[in-house]
Amino acid sequence: MGGQGPPWVFYGDPFWGIISPRGLPGHLGGEALRKYEINVLLSPNLDPNQLNLEKELIARALEAHGAQVEQVEELGMRRLAYPIAKERQAYFLVYRVNVPEDKANALAQELRLRDNVHRVMLVRAAEPYLAKG
Helix, strand or coil, X not given: CCCCCCCEEECCCCCCCCEEECCCCXXXXXXXXXXEEEEEEECCCCCHHHHHHXXXXXXXXXXXXXXXXXXXXXXXXXXXXXXXXXXXXXXXXXXEEEEEHHHHHHHHHHHHCCCCEEEEEEEECCCXXXXXX
């Protein structure tokens, strides 16, 4: 299992019983939704219209892959630690989403296909550890 913990988690809700499969609390069957943070670095050479178009296309891709957007954080233009595609700056977007586990990598791959997207980093949010009581 390599440090991922047991495939079950204890939840004290009597409706769900004592043990629920990992990733499925409060979810009746279907696909397991996981929390992810998606960091997108866009080209710094975009004008405001192009920037809005890229944001709209990212939102469509998220919707097409069944993602539920919790929060969108626009960090704006930031200096990079090292050049990417010969650029020293990039426009940063951070999305906090719930995505079905099996569609997360496909979503990241689709976002990487855009010409104005320099980097996409998909990070699964850490699950809180529940103390034994």
